[in-house]
Amino acid sequence: MAPIRPISAPRIVLYHQTTHNPDGSHISILPLLTQPGIALTHLIVAAIHINEDPNAITLNDHHPSDPRYTTLWAETRIAQASGIQVLGMLGGAAKGSYCRLDKDEATFEAYYVPVRDLIRQRGLQGLDLDVEEDFSLGGMVRLIDRLRLDFGAEFLITLAPVAAALLDVRHNMSGFDYEALEVMRGKEIAWYNAQFYNGWGNAGNPFMYELMVARGWPPEKVVVGLLTTGENGNGFVPWELMGPNLGLLRRQFERFGGVMGWEYFNSSPGGRDRPWEWAQRMTETLRAGEGKGTEHRPSGVANALKGDDEDDDATPAAPLPAPFVYQTDGEDA
Template sequence: MASSSRGALPRIVIYHQTIHDPNGRHISILPLISQPGVAVTHIIVAALHINDDPNGLTLNDHAPADPRYINLWAELRIAQASGVKVLGMLGGAAKGSYTRLDQDHSSFEAYYAPVYNVIKERGLDGIDLDIEEAMSLGGVIRLIDRVRSDFGPDFLITLAPVAAALLDVRRNLSGFDYEALEVMRGSQIAWYNTQFYCGWGDASTPIMYEMIVARGWAPEKVVIGLVTTAENGAGFVPWELLRANLTLLNFQFSRFGGVMGWEYFNSLPGGKDKPWEWAQRMTSLLRPGDAAGLGEPFATESTRTAGAETTDMSKTLSLGVQVADPDLGTSADVPVPADFDYFSDFSAGTDD
């Protein structure tokens, strides 16, 4: 259902990577705009990968122009016409894309060209930089500057750090310091799709989000990333608990950034039969004005699942705001979680 307030906070963002079922049938995202009480603001199609051949960019395992994606691109156009912004996710757990972009000028130009082309050809509204490999701060700044120069001031640039990286540069998959990046290029970054799962964050309580804001991050720029089912990664939070936490944060921060879900095709509570219900429930909880007639948030199907704001990051950092660590001096450092792999679209080599 199209909404006149799609761009308003809090955002409801959903990633879409598993595009076909095991039998090769297309998984439609049209219910996200046709079902009542759904106000998804952004869809991020995943994942674009830069490969050894500069001209061999792929969407998961196939070229973006492969016929298997005809329905996907057509539906995303419909979503855009309905007021939903569509971004492309670059990178993810399949490493290599950013290593190739983080080289000398000529190599950067060669590997950036197909990214530019797919954005133009598909009319994307933005790009999500999911950097899960070491990249230099200079390298990511060069990429952001180039994208902004090529696509103008209204083009959305987002990043997808793990939540721990916003608190401690050592707990980081990307290599560079996100606080330094925010100080240097925060004006060019729309928001952060922050991963509160897979051992890198905890969405079962509001504490970690509160700590991130207390450190100086503007709440409107921090979107809480969730796995939409335990099948998509560790750290799934049961609905009733999630409901309480998000209600509190939405009340506590008048410019709460919103939520993102990884990923669409099997989202609970509806699962593979009705994956849009995750977005429907989030709409009812966070954007009740866009969910007229849906009823009390999470009031049904709950048994189907287991179990002062800051707006200027650079000023806050310059004041040296510190985050209290209740375990400081009493225990060893929290171990860094082991690498993990996503397997989506039911084909080998496809990763977030």
């Protein structure tokens, strides 16, 4: 597993679920490394599902070892070598993963071990727990404790509640109380990717985030979750509103937790042809002066991205996603 380098808030986090075009061609994340003005901090590969057969774990619709993911895993290694921390996401809108982990010890063990093994095999630096089904508080505590035991103090454990759940337990998709979890295991949780969309929050003004901080949530632990485009759900906030609001939160809270985007492949304003532009705008707003291209990355990484010809000083353009009709490999977050 790649070592964790400390990253200060505000974070810039992107989910990467749609990894392929409908024709089967791979959607590359390398432009997030090669395009200028990008200081992405975390990439979350989604979505890992636990199925009825404990050994039939899937990344969206295929086993994580399926050849279709060979390029994905190679690119995540390059991203890690470039300083981006790579996590996996467990769960999401497709239900079943967490109910299978919420049973007796023997059943928990049978379903947990394949997830543990996947994390080890792919060198993931953390796990994002997106619980959109009933899951007990005790079950979440057990899962967090086991992840910490197996992967140590540096392993990132994040959660992805709907934003409203951080203010009112009744407005919640997870079944347990996030405030109670923070009291019990907050020291083990790196941050919360709070979903400010699909009717659970509004990222167009600072009001809801301010309420969270007033309620006692540390600002460095609350990341504002956004739709990267109106194609990915309800509640997309145009940049004309979102940009100024994020800038305001950045100035208002010295330890502002940052922003996450669902999801990469069709992010605005560049869309499917130039999805990295979302990360460029977020870098400009939240981490001004930190954006970089291959010339600022470790030499081995830059050479890997450029190819084997050491005499060629020009960095070739990274492969771009081809235009296509929106389609995900699995369920939406």
